[in-house]
């Protein structure tokens with residue numbers, strides 16, 4: 524095998540209801556033996572990716588997958604092969620995973636990995652796993668700051684861990700004081716706070732990162748220097764650009780009719796699924812636009828990482 528051949532691989536991220544996910548060690552005799560990976564393996568000639576996933580997890584873990592959705596796609600050049608990895612999130616299966624090939628199995632908590640070493644291609648996957656399924660965007664310009672602040676504690680109590688401040692009509696000083704008010708609630712709750720603004724504005728603000736609107740994303744040539752960086756996208760090419768910059772997530776929409784874009788037709792769930800399939804998302808993508816908590820299963824079914832709620836977060 525030469526490194527110019529593209530080897531197609533599927534891998535399953537088994538996620539339990541408590542949020543923990545399964546890793547397996549690569550057995551003796553395989554390349555990178557002893558490294559940790561997500562269970563899976565090579566797609567056979569003529570085999571559909573989903574069928575390969577079901578087969579591999581049956582062979583390696585003796586389980587039958589009953590619910591899995593496409594998630595991220597990564598390419599990586601190893602000395603032994605150039606691989607394209609299709610990761611699925613597996614949310615339901617029959618049987619209890621049991622190592623069939625002498626591998627070790629270990630359930631891990633997102634963001635708190637305690638096994639090593641991990642296959643190098645998987646680093647972005649582990650970071651993506653620490654992003655929540657539901658994120659929220661503020662819209663205080665429309666609803667009023669007090670309405671958002673009144674609803675925020677319940678959101679934080681329900682596990683909100685990524686809040687994006689989006690106030691396109693705020694001047695810099697107004698935005699700074701709004702962010703400070705929000706940080707008083709988000710900081711103690713361990714919720715990351717990102718702001719949709721000029722990255723230069725945020726020096727010294729109590730934030731964890733920046734969110735680029737699509738115009739800033741288009742102009743961006745290098746990842747801004749923040750712990751967390753996301754962006755808004757409307758087309759597959761913008762998702763690709765965000766991935767090439769090494770951003771942590773993208774928002775894609777609008778999926779359903781929304782007051783933010785009254786004149787533009789919504790993508791719909793089918794349109795979202797088509798865009799995600801054509802982009803082969805290399806970073807987690809949140810569906811955005813006219814959505815509520817109840818839309819999470821449809822978003823995941825379409826291949827999104829989760830949902831981004833705006834008005835639907837504060838109702």
Ligand SMILES: Nc1nc2c([nH]c(=O)n2[C@H]2C[C@H](O)[C@@H](COP(=O)(O)OP(=O)(O)OP(=O)(O)O)O2)c(=O)[nH]1
Pocket residue numbers: 532533534553559560561562563564565566599601604606608642643644645
């Ligand atoms: N299964 C799996 N493979 C991964 C992950 N990350 C990653 O870079 N890879 C790479 C390692 C290998 O080069 C390739 C998978 O090939 P493999 O040798 O494990 O495939 P297989 O289970 O079909 O094994 P074999 O029958 O060919 O021996 O993908 C991952 O998380 N899971």
